[in-house]
Amino acid sequence: MPKQVDHESRRRQIAAAVCQLADESGLEGVTLRDVAARAQVSMGAVQRCFGTKEEMLVFALGHIGERITARVSARLAASPAQSARTAVGHAVTEVSLVHEEHRAEARVWLAFVAQAAVSPPLAGILRTNYAHLQSLFARLIAESSGTPAPDRAARALLALADGLTTHVLVGHLSPTGALDILDDHLNRLWNEQAH
Amino acid sequence: MPKQVDHESRRRQIAAAVCQLADESGLEGVTLRDVAARAQVSMGAVQRCFGTKEEMLVFALGHIGERITARVSARLAASPAQSARTAVGHAVTEVSLVHEEHRAEARVWLAFVAQAAVSPPLAGILRTNYAHLQSLFARLIAESSGTPAPDRAARALLALADGLTTHVLVGHLSPTGALDILDDHLNRLWNEQAH
DNA sequence: TGAGCACCGATACATACGCATCGGTAAGAC
DNA sequence: GTCTTACCGATGCGTATGTATCGGTGCTCA
Numbered sequence: 001m002p003k004q005v006d007h008e009s010r011r012r013q014i015a016a017a018v019c020q021l022a023d024e025s026g027l028e029g030v031t032l033r034d035v036a037a038r039a040q041v042s043m044g045a046v047q048r049c050f051g052t053k054e055e056m057l058v059f060a061l062g063h064i065g066e067r068i069t070a071r072v073s074a075r076l077a078a079s080p081a082q083s084a085r086t087a088v089g090h091a092v093t094e095v096s097l098v099h100e101e102h103r104a105e106a107r108v109w110l111a112f113v114a115q116a117a118v119s120p121p122l123a124g125i126l127r128t129n130y131a132h133l134q135s136l137f138a139r140l141i142a143e144s145s146g147t148p149a150p151d152r153a154a155r156a157l158l159a160l161a162d163g164l165t166t167h168v169l170v171g172h173l174s175p176t177g178a179l180d181i182l183d184d185h186l187n188r189l190w191n192e193q194a195h
Numbered sequence: 196m197p198k199q200v201d202h203e204s205r206r207r208q209i210a211a212a213v214c215q216l217a218d219e220s221g222l223e224g225v226t227l228r229d230v231a232a233r234a235q236v237s238m239g240a241v242q243r244c245f246g247t248k249e250e251m252l253v254f255a256l257g258h259i260g261e262r263i264t265a266r267v268s269a270r271l272a273a274s275p276a277q278s279a280r281t282a283v284g285h286a287v288t289e290v291s292l293v294h295e296e297h298r299a300e301a302r303v304w305l306a307f308v309a310q311a312a313v314s315p316p317l318a319g320i321l322r323t324n325y326a327h328l329q330s331l332f333a334r335l336i337a338e339s340s341g342t343p344a345p346d347r348a349a350r351a352l353l354a355l356a357d358g359l360t361t362h363v364l365v366g367h368l369s370p371t372g373a374l375d376i377l378d379d380h381l382n383r384l385w386n387e388q389a390h
Numbered sequence: 391t392g393a394g395c396a397c398c399g400a401t402a403c404a405t406a407c408g409c410a411t412c413g414g415t416a417a418g419a420c
Numbered sequence: 421g422t423c424t425t426a427c428c429g430a431t432g433c434g435t436a437t438g439t440a441t442c443g444g445t446g447c448t449c450a
Contacts, residue, residue, distance in 0.1 A: 005397070026313040028223050032438065042399045053438065107312050114309030117302050117364050118221040130367040149379075155368065156376045160351065163358030169312050172325040173350065181351045184344075188383060200427070227408065237429045248408065 011049050014039045015063040018056065023104040027111040030057070058121050061112045064105060065129040068095065072136065084144030085190045088157070091140065092182060095133060096161035098168055098175045106165050134158050144190070153189060160185060206244050209234045210258040213251065218299040222306040225252070253316050256307045259300060260324040263290065267331065279339030280385045283332065283352070287377060290328060291356035293363055293370045301360050329353050339385070348384060355380060 017039035021030045032053060036043040050056035072094045076087060093099075097106035116122035137154035141147055164178040173181075212234035216225045227248060231238040245251035267289045271282060288294075292301035311317040333349035342348055359373040368376075 110309050126365045159358030160355045163354030170321045
């Protein structure tokens with residue numbers, strides 16, 4: 001058995017290149033040649049790692065989904081969170097990629113969401129990620145005393161975060177405006193459950 | 196002056212073809228050739244109506260934006276709306292394209308939103324449309340007694356509607372589930388302002 | 391040490407795209 | 421009737437894409 005190569009790490013390396021390119025010029029700007037150049041490998045290497053382009057995109061989406069989920073979890077673990085209210089605030093702030101340093105991820109995510117509307121495999125990955133985040137939010141919300149329907153609140157929160165992210169990307173909202181709205185929503189949620 | 200042609204109606208005809216194709220296979224499936232075939236005109240006609248492809252897409256986005264806004268207005272005008280609460284409910288239901296018959300518009304809209312993240316002209320059109328809808332919502336919300344910040348509530352409502360639409364398209368939410376969440380949000384909004 | 395095989399990079403290929411060009415056509419003016 | 425001219429459909433062109441193919445390379449094991 002001659003030379004062996006760590007395929008998995010190379011796949012991640014290529015996935016990162018895909019995300020960079022998708023951030024810069026949308027998913028349509030993601031070309032096998034450009035991906036190879038950005039990842040500093042040959043085009044043949046990309047083809048060997050992924051049999052087809054769609055396979056590559058599916059892997060890249062899974063990659064970025066994991067990164068986002070991981071960041072949310074890390075944020076929750078890092079700050080002990082005085083209250084569940086602030087914990088949810090932190091988590092949802094990470095998801096709604098409003099901060100400048102995560103804007104790239106937001107653009108990539110949006111590109112994939114649009115593509116998923118016409119590509120079942122991508123849609124499947126997205127559903128998995130959304131399901132994870134939703135159950136995470138639902139648990140946090142349910143923890144802090146008794147909101148009548150934590151599941152529904154979690155779904156609403158996730159949808160609101162996604163919508164706000166979109167509006168920031170389009171330029172209809174400013175990042176701080178989006179955060180204001182998010183904060184306001186959470187305040188209402190915690191005020192009301194006191195009744 | 197020899198043969199004359201109604202350019203404007205032809206542009207709308209082509210825009211409709213663009214939307215059909217974008218619904219079926221995303222914006223990347225929108226090809227000059229396919230558009231021409233779908234609109235039942237020659238490729239040359241498409242080129243004569245729009246100097247470039249992006250021009251065509253910009254026009255198509257404006258076209259569908261007008262249609263959506265028009266439908267919202269029509270819905271508001273049609274039903275006298277017993278209360279502002281139901282008026283907003285009707286309007287936002289039209290915007291969040293949850294009903295099956297408007298799912299196509301939702302897919303097209305989402306495709307354009309993603310493209311707008313890397314195309315300033317498209318983003319501009321989107322901003323205009325969002326601004327219209329937001330001010331419309333804000334007026335309706337402000338009308339019904341005194342919510343403290345009708346503008347912020349309108350922004351939140353619009354973002355929530357957009358996020359829910361996205362989640363329905365991806366398959367993370369069912370249409371009825373999305374409507375439930377929307378209804379719940381409106382109820383909270385109207386309950387709270389009674390304080 | 392040398393033989394074999396898995397990996398590599400480059401190139402070839404068919405296709406499809408956006409855009410430019412061109413002869414033909416028919417409608418209106420005189 | 422015919423001449424002008426704005427419109428039409430078709431074809432050509434250069435490029436870029438995804439995929440398939442192929443000779444070279446260097447590690448690993450006998």
